[in-house]
Amino acid sequence: MKQATRWFSKNLIRIYAGLGFTYLFIPVLYTFAFSFNDYRKSNLAWRGFTLNNWKNPCGAPDICNALGNSLKIGLIATTIATILGTLIALALGRYAFKGRTFVNLLIFLPMATPELVLGASLLTMFLNFGFNPGFLTIVIAHVMFCISFVVVTVKARIASLDPRLEQAAMDLYADERETFRRVTLPLLAPGIAGAALLAFSLSFDDFIITNFNSGNVNTFPKFVYISAERGLPAQANVIGSSMFFIALIIVLLGQVVQRKRKVS
Amino acid sequence: MVDASTSAHGDLKLSHLTKSFGDFKAVDDLSLTIPEGSFFALLGPSGCGKTTTLRMIAGLEEPTSGTMHVGNTDITDMRPYRRPVNTVFQNYALFPHLSIFENVAFGLRRRGIKDVKAQVDKVLELVELPHLAERKPTQLSGGQQQRIAVARAIVNRPALLLLDEPLGALDLKLRRQMQIELKWIQTEIGLTFVHVTHDQEEAMTMADTIAVMNEGRIEQMGSPADLYDNPKTAFVANFLGQSNLIKGAIESNGADSLLVNLFGQKVALPRSRSAAKDSSILVGIRPEKFRIQPEGKEMSGNILTGGVISDVSYIGVSTQYQVEMPWGQELIVFEQNDDGVPPLDKGDKVKLSWEPIFTFGLDGSQDANAGSKLIADEEE
Numbered sequence A: 001m002k003q004a005t006r007w008f009s010k011n012l013i014r015i016y017a018g019l020g021f022t023y024l025f026i027p028v029l030y031t032f033a034f035s036f037n038d039y040r041k042s043n044l045a046w047r048g049f050t051l052n053n054w055k056n057p058c059g060a061p062d063i064c065n066a067l068g069n070s071l072k073i074g075l076i077a078t079t080i081a082t083i084l085g086t087l088i089a090l091a092l093g094r095y096a097f098k099g100r101t102f103v104n105l106l107i108f109l110p111m112a113t114p115e116l117v118l119g120a121s122l123l124t125m126f127l128n129f130g131f132n133p134g135f136l137t138i139v140i141a142h143v144m145f146c147i148s149f150v151v152v153t154v155k156a157r158i159a160s161l162d163p164r165l166e167q168a169a170m171d172l173y174a175d176e177r178e179t180f181r182r183v184t185l186p187l188l189a190p191g192i193a194g195a196a197l198l199a200f201s202l203s204f205d206d207f208i209i210t211n212f213n214s215g216n217v218n219t220f221p222k223f224v225y226i227s228a229e230r231g232l233p234a235q236a237n238v239i240g241s242s243m244f245f246i247a248l249i250i251v252l253l254g255q256v257v258q259r260k261r262k263v264s
Numbered sequence B: 001m002v003d004a005s006t007s008a009h010g011d012l013k014l015s016h017l018t019k020s021f022g023d024f025k026a027v028d029d030l031s032l033t034i035p036e037g038s039f040f041a042l043l044g045p046s047g048c049g050k051t052t053t054l055r056m057i058a059g060l061e062e063p064t065s066g067t068m069h070v071g072n073t074d075i076t077d078m079r080p081y082r083r084p085v086n087t088v089f090q091n092y093a094l095f096p097h098l099s100i101f102e103n104v105a106f107g108l109r110r111r112g113i114k115d116v117k118a119q120v121d122k123v124l125e126l127v128e129l130p131h132l133a134e135r136k137p138t139q140l141s142g143g144q145q146q147r148i149a150v151a152r153a154i155v156n157r158p159a160l161l162l163l164d165e166p167l168g169a170l171d172l173k174l175r176r177q178m179q180i181e182l183k184w185i186q187t188e189i190g191l192t193f194v195h196v197t198h199d200q201e202e203a204m205t206m207a208d209t210i211a212v213m214n215e216g217r218i219e220q221m222g223s224p225a226d227l228y229d230n231p232k233t234a235f236v237a238n239f240l241g242q243s244n245l246i247k248g249a250i251e252s253n254g255a256d257s258l259l260v261n262l263f264g265q266k267v268a269l270p271r272s273r274s275a276a277k278d279s280s281i282l283v284g285i286r287p288e289k290f291r292i293q294p295e296g297k298e299m300s301g302n303i304l305t306g307g308v309i310s311d312v313s314y315i316g317v318s319t320q321y322q323v324e325m326p327w328g329q330e331l332i333v334f335e336q337n338d339d340g341v342p343p344l345d346k347g348d349k350v351k352l353s354w355e356p357i358f359t360f361g362l363d364g365s366q367d368a369n370a371g372s373k374l375i376a377d378e379e380e
Ligand SMILES: Nc1ncnc2c1ncn2[C@@H]1O[C@H](COP(=O)(O)OP(=O)(O)OP(=O)(O)O)[C@@H](O)[C@H]1O
Pocket: B021, B026, B044, B045, B046, B047, B048, B049, B050, B051, B052, B053, B090
């Protein structure tokens, strides 16, 4: 009896986990499956298996231009936001200054503000300053909303960093710069890398703010949204699935590296 | 990267050093000189300001007021990395992302020394952990980490080495071994050691000079023997070893001895050993200085009668008695076990005697138990 209950509770957890993962991954699976669809005008009904979409991912008009823009914007915005955000996090986490609590609060604001509001007011601002919406305005907008996430992520890491390690470095003849380079930065690195990944995925994903501030520059989310009205080409599924697998590989690689470090 | 200040050497001189955290004075007007090349121990109960003192010397905490000098160099406002000082941190503070080898090599590399291998290997050999060079700190036991923390500091051979309870996590055997090792390094290289410890035995066996600290101040400073034989306050008498402190009144003041009335019984002590300010005095006798005999036997020297043994514990080389005196105080007596059998039992009526020269006198206005409770707390 007792054994049966134990067997049941063990398997209950498995069933529950199975259901959970199914729920999470059905959309991904669906996207992946339909990337092999021999679609015509729209990719809603299954018309038969083909590898053509994977052989020719740029086959749909403008899709690879949009993808290229998204990748470029993502990389530039991530780099800038990560550097600036890390510096802000260091200032907030390490130094007591007047108005620190206030700045801490301000950092949360862009995360709490609805994207529609942010996007619309950014556009107003750009137009008022005589900026034509385009590549540059998208980058500026993305940097702005990514910074908050970087600051919050890196600050959490800084909070868990023992200040005595930096003191030990100073005690061992490392000046401020060497201490930062040899101790602070390497210890913060995992947090910074996590923040960068987060920033990139936020930037790559963003549609609402981008749509307001992009002028006639196309990005991947914009492409998907616009063509969804007329019928989404299966190439979008190919690119979507690829992004998913690349992210998966990065995560797995990270795990392997970490495990190796622990063993050696 | 080595500059003149890093190679400064000489006596360490602290003058009126004070550190306040808000209203609380963690270190209170501390002044002392630690001679170059000496082994100096800071001993005191938890929270008395030992770590704070070391952190100020290392430059990791800014003094509220006061100055610090190494030789003629004023180091009060010097950045930590310019000071000729290295620290063994109380919590080790090993760099978790670096291997043990790189941890130990850290200070050498920062000073621009290229060929570090020989020196690092040698010091790892010294702490008996050369086989762990490639591991990360988290893969070491507490005691091993502690030894690496020592190695990381001594490899730099600083003019001044600060050790904040560097042997706290080691078992007794390894601890004794490391004590000998450290003492050897100190004399061999001629470094100045400032060693913080809770362990009075460690302080007594290793240090040339001990400073007993209490509530941010130095209670007393001197050689181990001097502190043990001539404590100047009840705190020191109780904190460094055990003492029997009996309240009394000075009855007559002779040329070189005082006669004191202890609850009706008269005892004598050398005038030179009394720190009493007026007629009120605490008479101090170390437990091993007592002789204990059944009531009725002849005894010489100072004698206290009317005791009843309330507890006997046999601890190998000696027997420890607790004797309740007529005025209610429990005195502690250590007797060497010359024949191996405790000759007296609980409830026996006894008298105690001791030589007058083994008596010390303290100012009678202080609490006779100051400092004794702290030890009992820590040993729990
Ligand atoms: N940053 C700080 N802010 C406020 N109070 C502090 C700070 N650092 C230390 N203190 C206080 O100063 C006192 C002395 O602390 P310190 O660490 O020097 O004690 P310690 O003698 O080293 O004790 P232990 O033997 O337990 O290590 C303590 O009462 C502690 O609470």
